[in-house]
């Protein structure tokens with residue numbers, strides 16, 4: 526299939542959706558004239574940065590339909606939950622909230638409730654919603670987000686609940702309207718889906734097969750963002766290290782990074798997430814050579830024991846992981862390394878957790894997300910016997926934290942007294958403090974005015990806690 530054809534379909538589809546946006550906007554205008562106020566909306570996002578990025582697109586589409594932000598969910602005329610299913614508690618939160626919304630809908634029958642995201646790609650969830658949560662108006666999944674305007678319009682027209690879930694993606698739709706959460710930084714999808722099938726993980730089932738965006742589309746989007754005031758981009762993918770596979774062009778992630786680095790006006794480049802098995806030497810060299818690529822890599826290792834890694838289907842060993850880190854540190858000595866860890870994978874003993882602790886100590890992570898294994902129906906791990914008892918999991922979890930936290934604090938302490946470039950990102954009115962990030966992704970709280978937001982400034986670190994630094998503007 527040629528590119529030309531692909532582009533044409535996207536453009537036609539986009540035009541069609543614009544047409545639905547227009548229709549809804551007119552309906553909302555009538556509402557405004559009648560009631561003297563605009564309709565309001567509230568989006569709740571669960572899960573990872575992929576979902577956060579999708580929510581920006583939903584936000585953009587809703588704004589074009591004429592909705593404005595509600596202060597709180599309870600005041601909104603349109604509520605969307607963009608859901609996650611990576612762990613059970615993410616799902617439970619959504620069900621809990623939906624229970625509350627039932628009462629809200631009884632009070633205000635005009636309220637629209639939409640559900641989307643990863644959780645909706647599971648048949649059992651759709652059955653549950655149809656049976657137990659009949660007050661939901663619109664349900665769609667991860668492959669047809671761009672159809673949102675059409676689905677909203679169908680619901681308005683018919684007054685019936687609309688379910689539209691696809692089992693796989695059809696094409697990548699470019700140029701959806703979107704509203705960024707921050708004016709000065711942005712996330713950019715470089716690929717969708719995942720082919721890795723780690724045995725515990727649901728993501729490949731709900732996000733589909735890996736597919737990369739064309740580099741020209743990515744670069745165009747970033748150039749436009751920079752022209753619009755963005756100084757930092759985060760390139761997003763479940764496994765950015767395999768970027769480019771399946772594209773007609775000759776490109777890989779390292780070369781994409783080098784091209785992004787050339788974009789004038791851009792200051793910082795971040796990316797998430799790297800899988801250790803696909804991390805190439807070229808990527809390390811690109812990180813070393815490109816001045817805009819931040820001094821940080823998030824490299825989940827999940828577990829330290831080789832038997833567990835094998836059962837997890839991660840395709841690397843503890844030794845290989847530590848070797849990669851050695852190579853990275855050789856080229857980029859002051860790089861910050863962060864990771865994801867799972868404790869309590871089926872059959873994992875406390876002795877095996879010791880291997881995880883060993884990696885933590887050797888790798889000296891400056892941050893980590895530590896998760897308790899959550900059984901996900903449909904994944905191979907869910908069928909493994911020997912699910913670990915709660916007591917053992919708790920012990921293992923604490924062993925890992927006890928190893929991690931002193932190292933993180935120690936790394937932070939070494940920064941006290943030094944000065945770093947910080948991108949000021951958020952302002953807290955009450956305490957009159959700013960929050961910002963060093964290039965190595967560590968968080969710093971410092972006093973300063975709101976006008977500094979979006980600027981990269983010199984901050985001297987004066988003190989630290991385990992999870993953030995304290996500094997002052999020079």
Ligand code: SAH
Pocket residue numbers: 611612725726727728762763764798799800825827865866867896897898899900901
């Ligand atoms: N694609 C990314 C991570 C996506 S999910 C990667 O592979 O690096 C984010 C994290 O959630 C994973 O790194 C893993 O640590 C955790 N996770 C995934 N499935 C899980 C499960 N069933 N139980 C507990 N944690 C899980």
Ligand code: SF4
Pocket residue numbers: 719720721722723726727728729763764800
């Ligand atoms: Fe899940 Fe593994 Fe894919 Fe990450 S690489 S999304 S953990 S299957």
Ligand code: F3S
Pocket residue numbers: 571572573574575576608609610611643644728731732
């Ligand atoms: Fe969750 Fe989907 Fe991300 S399952 S972690 S929101 S890809």
